[in-house]
Amino acid sequence: MVKNGTPPSKAMERLRIEVARPRLQSSSEAIECVAETTGFRDPERMRRAFIRAFGQPPQSLRRARSSCPNIHEKAPDDAGAEVR
Helix, strand or coil: CCCCCCCHHHHHHHHHHHHHHHHHHHCCCCHHHHHHHCCCCCHHHHHHHHHHHHCCCHHHHHHHHHHCCCCCCCCHHHCCCCCC
């Protein structure tokens, strides 16, 4: 929800970020494609928006995802293990 007093351009940027972020974190889709299909004019504009919103570029979110296993998935060796 957009707060009163938020300029429309900033509200649209926030919506674009909310759509782009999970796509970057859950797919290997090219950053250029994510930028284009979420309404950013180019990857540089998306990069600047992510830095304003999260303090890091989109590439960092993708790297963080790839370096950590999904905590919701069971590891292969404990798939049948009983929790005590």
